[in-house]
Amino acid sequence: GLGEKLQAALKLLRGKGKLTEKDISLALREVRMALLAADVNLQVVRDFISAIKERAVGGEVLESLTPGQQIVKIVHEELVKLLGGTTNRLNMASKPPTVLLLVGLQGAGKTTQAGKLAQLLRKQGKFPLLVACDVYRPAAILQLETLGKKLDIPVFSLPGEMNVAEIARQGKESAMRQGRDLVIIDTAGRLHIDELLMQELKDVQKAVLPHEVLLVVDGMTGQDAVQVANSFNSALGIDGIIMTKLDGDTRGGAALSVKAVTGKPIKFIGVGEKLDALEVFHPDRMASRILG
């Protein structure tokens, strides 16, 4: 792994005596490559390396018998700090219903995660309503309804209605009439550069005032994760992130990218297609995964 690579690199350098700052800088190139290979965004890698450089060229590394392992320890600790640090609990409304709005690119896993959240939060004592706001994708409403049926959780939809903010608004009202304390809104996948569709989300936000805007990000996203997270955050102000498909073997560096660039917490990870495959995010596990 990275530890061994660093040890080897530093051994070569150390052959000529005491390790210098310059030697450490060279070793940090290995760290840079490892993070890039894990899909962490280039700029985020740069910022991260310069942030840890101070520690890396300090006594704890230079005086260590295993400087390579020491660097890995620092990298791991700093990654955990970067990935975590904020509470990743969902904000619940003081006056129900709590409204969760799921947004993100096409195919990220929003509809499936909507079902998973409904199941999880019902287990925690909530009385959820799912709202189908994807009016574009063929059979999107049926997809959410199928999940709802499986869970025995109702799905609100207005077939034929193309005003998405109106569907969201009526969905929330319906929840309130039924005494439901949680509304989970599934939206259509969209490009962050699609002005009309980004405006649609702003309209939905205005109409229902979500307590959580959750950006759903595919765990295998590459460098583009930064653009996407930035755009959604600028447009809506996201409250949290859900990284999906982490049951795959992707290193998941996009998690670091989106967290670093938005400062918003990663709240959950999707680890499978079944409706129980949702886990709370653990920064230390993610850090180990990114480092491979």
Place this chain on the structure above:
Amino acid sequence: VITGRKFDDSLYEELEELLLLHDVGVEATAYLIAELKKQVKERKIATSDELRHLLQEIAGKTLGSKQPLRYQEDTLNVYLVVGVNGVGKTTTIGKLAERFKKGGSKVMVAAGDTFRAAASSQLQIWATRAGVALVSHADGADPAAVVFDALHAARSRHIDLLIIDTAGRLHNKSNLMQELGKIKRIIDREAPNALQEILLVIDATTGQNALVQAQEFAQIVPVSGIVLTKLDGTAKGGIVLAIAKEQKIPIKLIGIGEKLADLRDFDPQEFAAALFA
């Protein structure tokens, strides 16, 4: 910003960053930059404009020549569409059905995803829009049974092109990958004379994992072409350079939107140009 000025090493760094930002990956980027430096010497490249052009040329060469979808008249053609979850398989099949139907072929699609909620309903809508036949079973049916029925229906109805949709599957799930192998064997057995294309669909927003996807899917079935989708976003899909170099699988098609018409043949020159635009 690259202009007609003379260049120094910092320009190589600039270009290296550009490649990395476009998901070309550490190894393929190192290869391209090394190749660039080598050819700069050989060809006495002097200005930054020439340098940029040379890198574009090297990238284009790495991607290989334009390789269209294989299609043969007077026989059954079978396209098997595979890939991980959510990359655009079902939508791409709608687009392919549209293209070939408009081209005068008799097209049929098979709803081989019997697992995911509303998967066959989704394909049904695309089939209706494209005006092509659909073979599907009830949700939860054995995908192998759908494929078997579709192959026989295609033969008896003298279909020119059968496109088979499959469920999204992560390549590290061995039971799902084995299921794919089984589907391929059914095609071989039930339509031994059919021309086959096995299309791996890759999402342009995917990073280095796309290379692993190409490697792993190619181990299970003979992937004959890649469809790179969602190029209408901001991701450039540079990982295909690594795939072309390592796996030698041709990129055949690109997806540039969510509508029936949003499918184009892959042009290596255009793609290389877009990378450095």
